[in-house]
Amino acid sequence: MTVRVGVAGAAGRMGRMLLQVAAGSDIDATLAAAIVRPGSELCGVDSGDLVGIKPTGIKLSDDLAGWLRAMDVLIDFTPPEAALANARLCAEQGRALVSGTTGFSPEQALEFDVATRTIAVCQSANFSPGVNLAYTLLAQAAAVLGEDADIEIAESHHRHKLDAPSGTALAMGDVLAGARGRKLTDVAVFDRAGKASSRTPGTIGFSVLRAGDIVGEHTVTFATEGERLEICHKAGSRMAFARGAVRAAQWLADRAPGRYDMQDVLGLKEN
Ligand code: NAD
Numbered sequence: 001m002t003v004r005v006g007v008a009g010a011a012g013r014m015g016r017m018l019l020q021v022a023a024g025s026d027i028d029a030t031l032a033a034a035i036v037r038p039g040s041e042l043c044g045v046d047s048g049d050l051v052g053i054k055p056t057g058i059k060l061s062d063d064l065a066g067w068l069r070a071m072d073v074l075i076d077f078t079p080p081e082a083a084l085a086n087a088r089l090c091a092e093q094g095r096a097l098v099s100g101t102t103g104f105s106p107e108q109a110l111e112f113d114v115a116t117r118t119i120a121v122c123q124s125a126n127f128s129p130g131v132n133l134a135y136t137l138l139a140q141a142a143a144v145l146g147e148d149a150d151i152e153i154a155e156s157h158h159r160h161k162l163d164a165p166s167g168t169a170l171a172m173g174d175v176l177a178g179a180r181g182r183k184l185t186d187v188a189v190f191d192r193a194g195k196a197s198s199r200t201p202g203t204i205g206f207s208v209l210r211a212g213d214i215v216g217e218h219t220v221t222f223a224t225e226g227e228r229l230e231i232c233h234k235a236g237s238r239m240a241f242a243r244g245a246v247r248a249a250q251w252l253a254d255r256a257p258g259r260y261d262m263q264d265v266l267g268l269k270e271n
């Protein structure tokens with residue numbers, strides 16, 4: 001079935017990529033709406049013109065409530081507060097939701113979960129197939145190398161990114177802590193400045209770099225006495241996330257209400 005996709009955050013970095021993928025897709029999808037922030041001066045502009053492709057006939061709008069009935073699935077890459085409000089609208093109108101927003105506070109994450117209980121939601125901090133495969137490899141490495149290995153997660157992103165560490169780095173941390181039977185909140189170390197102590201065994205350290213136009217890089221290091229394993233993912237373009245999100249929308253369209261993620265879409269939980 002050709003899924004009718006709406007894009008929220010259409011004028012953003014990810015939104016522009018999503019417009020291109022949804023409008024010209026080899027994935028079975030069609031662009032049904034393109035939603036920008038309330039009051040945006042871009043309202044009324046053809047979404048194809050915005051991204052330099054042929055006109056799509058879908059004009060940018062700030063009226064998500066009015067456009068929801070035209071779509072099967074909303075793909076939302078807006079900042080957290082807007083994403084929460086948009087999720088509530090999806091639930092009210094019974095529309096499925098692909099959510100790519102990162103940086104929810106714990107309270108917002110809970111509100112999001114409660115608000116979307118009645119609809120199908122696919123939420124992932126990273127929609128690239130490579131990163132989702134990396135989660136599986138990380139769990140395997142953590143299990144095989146055991147407590148002896150010190151684990152460090154390093155991530156780099158562009159200068160505009162709002163949240164740190166990235167949602168993907170935290171998701172990797174969750175996977176790694178879980179593989180050791182721990183909760184990330186109990187073992188994560190985000191800051192070592194001014195602490196004159198050696199490394200606490202079993203902790204998972206995070207380091208963050210923000211610079212230039214780096215799309216997204218994550219390296220997880222497992223280090224023991226005598227050897228080091230690194231699992232590294234580098235995104236060269238936001239296209240990987242956008243294609244993954246549209247693929248998720250296609251997959252989600254005929255699912256029952258519930259919570260899914262990109263690992264479900266890729267069938268990585270079946271192995
Ligand atoms: P961005 O700032 O470039 O784009 C966000 C857009 O949302 C802006 O154009 C803003 O005007 C718009 N917006 C704000 N409120 C809105 C509303 N109510 N309705 C519609 N649009 C609204 O940010 P970005 O780099 O595109 O990233 C967006 C989010 O996606 C961030 O949380 C980022 O971390 C996340 N992200 C996730 C993935 C993934 O694979 N899950 C990949 C990249 C980025």
